Amino acid sequence: xxxxxxATPFHSRAAAANRLNAWANRNGYTLAAQYGDANAxxxxxxxxxxxxxxxxxxxxxxxxxxxxxxxxRLLTRNPAKLAPGQAFKALWLTDRGAxxxxxxxxxxxxxxxxxxxxxxxxxxxxRGASLFExxxxxxxxxxxxxxxxxxxxxxxxxxxxxPLEALTFRKNFWRGLDITLSRFGEHGGFEIWCKPDDAPxxxxxVVKAGEPFAMKPAGLNAMDVLDLEAGVPxxxxxxxxxxxxxxxxxxxxxxxxxxxxxxxxLLFNGRAACFSTPRTRTRVGIEFDDDKPSSHTALLRNxxxxxxxMNSLYSPALQRAIALAIVDVAAAEPNxxxxxxxxxxxxxxxxxxxxxxxxxSDTASR
Amino acid sequence: xxxxxxAIVIGGxxxxxxxxxxxxxAGRKVLLLEAEETLGGSCRATSALAEVRASLGGHALxxxxxxxxxxxxxxxxxxxxxxxxxxxxxxxxxxxxxxRDAHAxxxxxxxxxxxxxxxYRRLRAELFALGRTMRPLWWDGASNAPYDALFSRLKxxxxxxxxxxxxxxxxxxALAFDAGAPWQSGxxxxxxxxxxxxxxxxxxxxxxxxxxxxxxAGMLVxxxxxxxxxxxxxxxxxxxxxxxxxxxxxxxxxEEILSHAVLSSLSRRKTLLDLAPMAAVGLAETYHLKRSxxxxxxxxxxxxxxxxxxxxxxxxxxxLADRLDAYAAGDSAVREGRLPDEFLIEALVPTAAxxxxxxxxxxxxxxRVPGLPLMPKGGWPALSTKxxxxxxxxxxxxxxxxxxxxxxxxxxLPQEEEPFSxxxxxxxxxxxxxxxxxxxxxxxxGAEPMNAISGRAGRLAAGIAQAWLAREKRA
Numbered sequence: 001x002x003x004x005x006x007a008t009p010f011h012s013r014a015a016a017a018n019r020l021n022a023w024a025n026r027n028g029y030t031l032a033a034q035y036g037d038a039n040a041x042x043x044x045x046x047x048x049x050x051x052x053x054x055x056x057x058x059x060x061x062x063x064x065x066x067x068x069x070x071x072x073r074l075l076t077r078n079p080a081k082l083a084p085g086q087a088f089k090a091l092w093l094t095d096r097g098a099x100x101x102x103x104x105x106x107x108x109x110x111x112x113x114x115x116x117x118x119x120x121x122x123x124x125x126x127r128g129a130s131l132f133e134x135x136x137x138x139x140x141x142x143x144x145x146x147x148x149x150x151x152x153x154x155x156x157x158x159x160x161x162x163p164l165e166a167l168t169f170r171k172n173f174w175r176g177l178d179i180t181l182s183r184f185g186e187h188g189g190f191e192i193w194c195k196p197d198d199a200p201x202x203x204x205x206v207v208k209a210g211e212p213f214a215m216k217p218a219g220l221n222a223m224d225v226l227d228l229e230a231g232v233p234x235x236x237x238x239x240x241x242x243x244x245x246x247x248x249x250x251x252x253x254x255x256x257x258x259x260x261x262x263x264x265x266l267l268f269n270g271r272a273a274c275f276s277t278p279r280t281r282t283r284v285g286i287e288f289d290d291d292k293p294s295s296h297t298a299l300l301r302n303x304x305x306x307x308x309x310m311n312s313l314y315s316p317a318l319q320r321a322i323a324l325a326i327v328d329v330a331a332a333e334p335n336x337x338x339x340x341x342x343x344x345x346x347x348x349x350x351x352x353x354x355x356x357x358x359x360x361s362d363t364a365s366r
Numbered sequence: 367x368x369x370x371x372x373a374i375v376i377g378g379x380x381x382x383x384x385x386x387x388x389x390x391x392a393g394r395k396v397l398l399l400e401a402e403e404t405l406g407g408s409c410r411a412t413s414a415l416a417e418v419r420a421s422l423g424g425h426a427l428x429x430x431x432x433x434x435x436x437x438x439x440x441x442x443x444x445x446x447x448x449x450x451x452x453x454x455x456x457x458x459x460x461x462x463x464x465x466r467d468a469h470a471x472x473x474x475x476x477x478x479x480x481x482x483x484x485x486y487r488r489l490r491a492e493l494f495a496l497g498r499t500m501r502p503l504w505w506d507g508a509s510n511a512p513y514d515a516l517f518s519r520l521k522x523x524x525x526x527x528x529x530x531x532x533x534x535x536x537x538x539x540a541l542a543f544d545a546g547a548p549w550q551s552g553x554x555x556x557x558x559x560x561x562x563x564x565x566x567x568x569x570x571x572x573x574x575x576x577x578x579x580x581x582x583a584g585m586l587v588x589x590x591x592x593x594x595x596x597x598x599x600x601x602x603x604x605x606x607x608x609x610x611x612x613x614x615x616x617x618x619x620x621e622e623i624l625s626h627a628v629l630s631s632l633s634r635r636k637t638l639l640d641l642a643p644m645a646a647v648g649l650a651e652t653y654h655l656k657r658s659x660x661x662x663x664x665x666x667x668x669x670x671x672x673x674x675x676x677x678x679x680x681x682x683x684x685x686l687a688d689r690l691d692a693y694a695a696g697d698s699a700v701r702e703g704r705l706p707d708e709f710l711i712e713a714l715v716p717t718a719a720x721x722x723x724x725x726x727x728x729x730x731x732x733x734r735v736p737g738l739p740l741m742p743k744g745g746w747p748a749l750s751t752k753x754x755x756x757x758x759x760x761x762x763x764x765x766x767x768x769x770x771x772x773x774x775x776x777x778x779l780p781q782e783e784e785p786f787s788x789x790x791x792x793x794x795x796x797x798x799x800x801x802x803x804x805x806x807x808x809x810x811x812g813a814e815p816m817n818a819i820s821g822r823a824g825r826l827a828a829g830i831a832q833a834w835l836a837r838e839k840r841a
Contacts, residue, residue, distance in 0.1 A: 073645060095648025095802060127653045131644075245650025269649045272610040272804070 005030050008055035009142035009199030017217050024220050027120065029056040034219035039316035041222035045187065045357045046317050049148030049210055050218035050226075054191065055199075057143060058120040063112045064134035071113055074128055075105060076252070076261040076268050082107035087167045087184055091252055091260045092124065097274030098242035098249050099257065100124055102235060104184040106169055114139065116184055119235040124245070128269075141180075142199035144206055147189030147226070150213035151358045155190055158209035164190060177201065186232045188358030225313050231285055231351030233257070233324050238310035248277070254326055256283035256351075281307070282332045285349045288312075288321040292344075299325060299338045299346070306331040306338065315353065322353055370624040371397045372835055374615055375595075376603050376641075377631030377810060379407020383586040383595075384824030385629050385809035385831075387438055390593040392832050397623065398595050399615070401602035406583030407631070409819070415670055415774045418724055425666065425714050425732040426450075426683070427573050427582070429563045429820035431505070437825070438589045443582065446719040448573040453682045454540035455764050461677065461684075462537060466564060478534065485531050490561070496520075497562035504562055504815055507795035507826040517792045523554040526690055539687035543712060545786075546736060546817075549694040552788020559791060559816055572683050574716055578723055606630070606641045612805035615641075626839050627831050631810025631824070633784050635659070638801060646803045662700045663740045663780030667757060669731040670724060670774040674715060675765040681719050686711040686760060696737040703743040705753060709760050711735050728773060733757065738780040746779050753777075783817050791815045795826045805838070807831045 006029050008014070014032050024033035031053055034041060044050045062071060071079040075090040082088060087106035094100050101124065103117035115125065122136070129136045146154055152163060160172060160181055169182030179202065180193040194202045207215070218226075227234060233255055235241045242249065251274055252258050261274075286309055288294065293312035298305050307327030315322045327348070331338070336348040375386040378400030390396045404410050426447075435443050451471075454462040460478070464471045468490055476483035499516065502508035510517070525548035529538045542548035545556040575582045590597065602618040606628055614624040630637040635655050638647045677684055687693075687710045696706035712734040717724045724730045735757060742749050754777060762768045784790070790798065798813040807813075809827030814820060 073649065095650045124649075128649045131649065131652055131656065245648070245654070266609065267645045 004028060008053055009194075009196035010053045010055060010144070010203050013200050013203040014053055014217070018219075022219070026220060027056045027058060027118075031056055032217070032219040034221050035217045038219060038221040038225070039314075041216050041218040042225040043316050044214070044216040045148045045218060045222070045226050046354070047149070049146060049150040049154055049189075049213050049215035050222065051144055051146050051206060051210060051215055052218045052223050054143040054145050055141070058115075058117045058122075059139035059141070060115050060122070060125060061108070061112060061137040061139055062115060062125075062129065062134055063137065064129075064132070065111055066132040067111050067113055067134050070129055070132035070134045071105065072265075072267050073132075073269055074125070076265065076271075077105075078262055078265040078267075079105060079107065079113065082113075084109050085168055085170055087169060087182070089167075089260055091257055092121070093252070093268070093270030093274055094242045094245050094247050095270055095273070096246050096248045097251055097270040097272075097277055098247040099235075099239075099252055099255060100242050100247075102257065102260065104167075106182070106184065119241065121241075140196060141193045142196055142202065143191055143193045144202065145185055145187075145189055145191045146206065146210065146215070147185065147187040148215070148357050150210075150215070151189040154206075154210050154213055154215060157212070158206060175205075186230050186356070187226055188356035224311075225315055226357065228311065228313050228322060228324065229315055229317060229352065229354040230356060231324065231353060233283060233310060238324055239326075248273070250326075251277050251279075253277070253279040254281045254283070280329060281326050282329055283351075284325055284327055284332050284334075285351045285353050286312075286323045286325045286338070286346050287318070287349050287353070288323070288340075288344065288346045290344065291319070291321050293321040294323065294340055294344075298341050299327060299331075300341065301331055301336065301338055317354055324351075370626070371395050371614075372625065372839070373397075373627040373629060373831060374399060374623060374625040375629045375631065375809065376615070376637075377401075377407060378405035378587075378597065378599070379631050379810060380409055380583060380586060380819055380821055381810040381813075381824035381827075382407065382629075382631035383583070383590045384434060384438070384821045385631070385828040386595040387586070387590045387593045388825055388828035389629075389832060390590070390595045392828070394832065394835065396595045397625070398590065398597045399601040399603055399617070399623075400597070400599045403599050405587050405597070405599065406580060409579035409583040415668070415776055418668070418670060418730065418774075418776075425574075425579070425716065425734065427575065427579070427819055429816075429818045429822075430573065431820050431822045431825060434821045434825060438586070440582075440585045440589065442585055444576040445573045446576045447681050447716075450572045451680075451682045452540060452572075453677070453680065453684045454536050455677060455684050455686050456536055457688070457763060462534075462540065463682070464540070475534075475537065482533050482537060485533075486537070489529070489531070493557055493561035494565060496558040497565055500558060500562050501565075503794060504559060505822065507822075507829070509796070510792060510794040513792070520555050520558065521552045521788045521792055524549055524551050525553040525557055528554040528557060529690070535689040536687070538690045539692065539710075540685040542690055542693060543685050543687055543710060545693075547693065547697065547786040548690065549697075550786055550788070552791070553786060555788055555791040556786070556816060563818075574714070574719065576720060578716065578720070603641060605643065606637070606803075606806060608643055608646045608803045608806060610646065610804060612803055627805045627807065627835055629807045629809040629827055629831055630812070631808075632812065633782075633810070634798075634801075634808055634812035635784070637806070637808060637812060642801070642803060642806065648802050651802055658785060660782055660785045661740055662697070662737050662785070663782050664734055664736040665738050665753065665780045666735070666778045667733050667754060668776045669733075669772055671729040671731055671768075671771040672727075672773050673771045674718065674729045675713075675731055675761070675768060675771075677764050681715075684711075684713040686713065686764070693737070700737060700739045703739050703741065705739070705742065705749065705756065706737060709735055709757060710737055711757065711760060713761070731761075733761070740780055740782055750777060750779060784811060795822070796830060799823070799827045799830045805834065807834075
């Protein structure tokens, strides 16, 4: 099998900045694994600002007279509550209530929405759309995210105008370029979306606006650490999403994603099954007592297996290894002491591990 | 709310009547809704020909559940014909008679091919052994978990490959008739299913009740009425009302009727796509049902003849199929929207055993022709004359000048039927009866493992619905 690996629209700029020539592949795109020191890049997001290429994210437009009806059926939250320019995060489930995907969903107009996800699920979305005679269109745009305590200042310095509320977006005409500004991300910063042809110019301008604030470009490795510190479970990296339309696991409760379900939204696919499944497991944070990450490892208590870690990484901000884990509800209390099969100890801790890097001066003074 | 029903049964065919009767006898308040003015479904005496008492839907029972006669007290039920042999009609006139008696059948085969006789014995023994194993699953609604290992092999075996060790094309083609789609993987299971039916003592593999299928339907109507089922005809259901749980149905007339449970004797497709609210059926299920829309259907023709067909002195089921490849060739014709070049025909002469079915001195010939396009190019009205013409021509290969004996005929155009599915045969009754919507059950063809009238779907669905009512409604 040959895999087509594509460059993102920012590739020429990223290549120039990638001092180690360290590349990684995500969703079929070549991206910088790190530009220099991954730990420094992750720390920059907490202390100053970091900029990352997020063009690899899977984005589709959902358009048609019945787009809202389709998404009402698809998503665990009700898109009717979105006004144009607003977004929310939601899940989509299989017929039997297992998580198939998670995404930010933005309303562009009365009959047009965009889904922005870290993992493609075109099969499911396109099949569902065909039942509602709704069009699904790929979005090919460059995307940059800027996160960190100085993200807002960079936003102002770049001349983007009035600040954006979280989970909103707007189109901007930015010194001759048509761009979209959004705040969909988990890390409190903002995103800039532009036409592929404009991408190198956008990169240059953003870097220039970020220079006085010691903004660094951050590679995938640093972004993964930030996701983990924020307690964000990523499909495929942390957990396997259901692939079969009738799969029963993992449920939103297993992944502790129930906050992405609207209790008063009665029409979404898989709802009845999802609520009738017993809630025996949940997702927690795990802090190890040392700096050795342990991914996909069993967690024991009193010799009994009570759960398993998902992805695990070293957090330079916490100076120790951390992981997300799925554990039995009985072992989910913060500070529960757990043991790894090799005898090392770890404990359960509340999520997120760290507050969002862009939450103003608190984090900056840490 | 005293008027709320415990169960509504959609459709007054055999299975619908059976399910309703079982539930009513269990003390439930049951309402049966039939869209047409008469009950009986595919078994009602629908022929437009005067004085003919035969139905165009099913011309014989291929799998009738003997427990029903006992449970429902169908004392009048007599079979004028059972133990019917299958006869493979051959162009040369040396028809191959496959009796239920395996030795007699093997002797008949040996006359042409001793090797085939031996192979036939072996295949039949294997099918019967498998059939015996399957009885709890197909007859009594057992769980399918113990069959996993067996199904992992059978679900990938086609009937064609199962029969491939036979030499005679016409023998292969005749045996494959019940498989429907003998080239598909898993279709060998249909042969096992057929063998399981043949072991069923009362009526053998194929039987005609006295008075025809309509008489059986009549008996079931009486059983339903005396059991306390409320029956409404001319009441077409427009929608099943449900969110997560069923609450009732809406009729075409706009009337809403409340019920704790709803049992549908329609196919899974029709029930979930046309009647159930889409929001209650899962996206994956809806997509799957839409994509698997059947393209082929079965037509039936009833001929009223002035003299019996040449082959028809015998009480038997006649199969007109020359070669195994005709099935797959027919399927590609269906996909192109045209009539197949070779028809695969099952013919019965019901009057051979029960002359009362037709006016004095006249004879009935009923034929089933599966594998016809549901939506041919040009449309059915234009093509139906050609269809009859070609079927008569096919029959005339075995009865010259048949057309001169035809006094009247009645045609039922191809009807949509559930496409073959190995998964369906391998599922348990509980899986086929239940739907994504709580309180909505399938009790008809959608719950049967095959497209055959057995009545088991009605009986077992009633049991499953009754257990659900007892658990959820405690009434």
